[in-house]
Amino acid sequence: MEKNEKKVSKEKKMKKEVVSTSTEKNKKTNTLKKEIKKVDSNDKEQKKIKKEVENKKINEEKNTLSTLKDNEIEENQFNRKTMTDIFLEADQMEIVKERNKKREFHTIEVIVLVLLTCVISLIVGSAIGSKFSKKNSANGNLLHIDANLQSFIEEYNYLIENYYGEIDTKELLNEAFKSIVNSLDDRYTGTIDESTSNNFDIELEGKYEGLGIEIINDENKNILIYSIIPNSPAAKADIVIGDKLLIVNDISVVGMTTTEFINNIVKGSGATTFSIVLERNGEQKNVEIQKERITLQSVTSKTYEDNGKMIGYLNVSIFAANTYSQFSAELNNLESMGIDSLIIDLRDNSGGHLTAVRDMIGLFLDSSHIIYQTQDNKNKIVKTYSNGGVTKEYPIVIIANSTSASASEVMIGALMDEYGAVLVGNKTFGKGTVQELHELSNGDEYKFTTKKWLTPKGVWVHQKGIEPTIEVTLSRDYYSNPIEENDNQLKTALDYLKGLK
Secondary structure (H helix, E strand, C coil): CHHHHHHHHHHHHHHHHHHHHHHHHHHHHHHHHHHHHHHHHHHHHHHHHHHHHHHHHHHHHHHHHHCCCHHHHHHHHCCCECCCCEECCCCCCCCCCCCCCCCCCCHHHHHHHHHHCCCCCCCCCCCCCCCCEEEEECCEEEEECCHHHHHHHHHHHHHHHHCCCCCCHHHHHHHHHHHHHHHCCCCCCEEECHHHHHHHHHHHHCEEEECCEEEEECCCCCEEEEEECCCCHHHHCCCCCCCEEEEECCEECCCCCHHHHHHHHHHCCCCCEEEEEEEECCEEEEEEEECEEEECCCEEEEEEEECCEEEEEEEECCECCCHHHHHHHHHHHHHHCCCCEEEEECCCCCCECHHHHHHHHCCCCECCCEEEEEECCCCCEEEEECCECCCCCCCEEEEECCCCCCHHHHHHHHHHHHHCCEEEECCCCCCCEEEEEEECCCCCEEEEEEEEEECCCCCCCCCCCCCCCEECCCCHHHHHCCCHHHCHHHHHHHHHHHCCC
16 A cells, blocks of 8 residues: 555656656747747848848939939049040941040949949840930939839849859949940940950051051961051061061061960060061061151042143041141142142041041131031931131042941031032942940940931931942952052043043
8 A cells, every 4th residue: 555655656756747847848948939039030120120221222322313413414424534526437446545534433423333234134034225314304304213223233232242252343344334335236336355446546546656567367377468558667677568477586476366476576575676587489588677656648649630730639548636637738739739620539438537537628618618417316416517717619529439438428428518529439338327435444445326427418328328429330450450540430530520621
């Protein structure tokens, strides 16, 4: 009996301990749940606060941008290297070095640049056009930010905050903006690589530091002299067209591309004097040549006399920065010789500086004459008048072909509409838009179309060209043997002027 009572007492004690243990565990569990709930609550609260701060910041940025005055927007929007009206070549870039001074990027400018980068791959599957624009309202022109731009800002901020590695934000934005420019459906809008920029900088500046040679690769990757610039170091040295370059400053150039030769030998070495071993007619020759400042001649002149008449001739290969001064000097020389009429040859001239062609037109027309018009994306038309003081009286014939473009067409349009010039040859290329050149913070350049230009009579020549007064196609004889006697377009121009009373 006593034994059974002890057994029952022991079992009650064990049950009590189990109950106590279970109760303790439940208490601990409940406490842990409360702690977890508290942490979750704190975490949610922190996330909520963070989200509110981010939204507040974005709204402040939006409100700040929305209240900017129009002139402040203009300053920020174009606070990069810019240039005014530039006519780009038909199939090439005409790059002008007249840009404004660099200024520092301030906070608001960075925001504007971010807004400009709305079209990039960060917005997956989206083909969002550039929505950065000014919106007319009762209060004036205000910056308009749509939902796509707002979405991009959020994605951009999220990427910067959460990407595991390091991000060069300046380079990120540069690349983003380049993708925007290249996505636009315009052959004259896009980014410009360094080699293209350098080549056309040289051509349009009209001068450079160099040797005065043009080179090409043959089918065996030999470097050959393709042409020699008059009065250059190469022209003064014992170098002729067709020479094969073998060794330059003790470095073999056999098998090099022309780009490798220029980058590694001419530019990369930093040398100013070159010891060249070249091959001509199977024999090797040694030549010493030194870099000099070379001025490119873009204007040449001559005269033709017939039955007491003197006809002047001016050939313009490009409208470079120094073309106007050359053209003016050659024209003065022809006029001092007593010319009765003039031929201006613009064949294969694909354009150049608008300022150059504007000043050249001013040599023939006084300030009462319109020389071209421009029309922007708001259909605002601006007429540009000649800066000349006198309108010439002698007859003018212009020779052009299908690669006469852009600034060439500006001159043709002005002289035909306002002077009465006659156009001989073929229909021109038809390049009737105006571009601007900008530079990103990393030095990369891009160009984009801002306007279209019209002739003085308001004709848009884009993709149409200018029809010749007298259509003449260059003869096959000239292509097989390009001498003046086979130039039937020039002959037609001369015959027309000779036939005038």
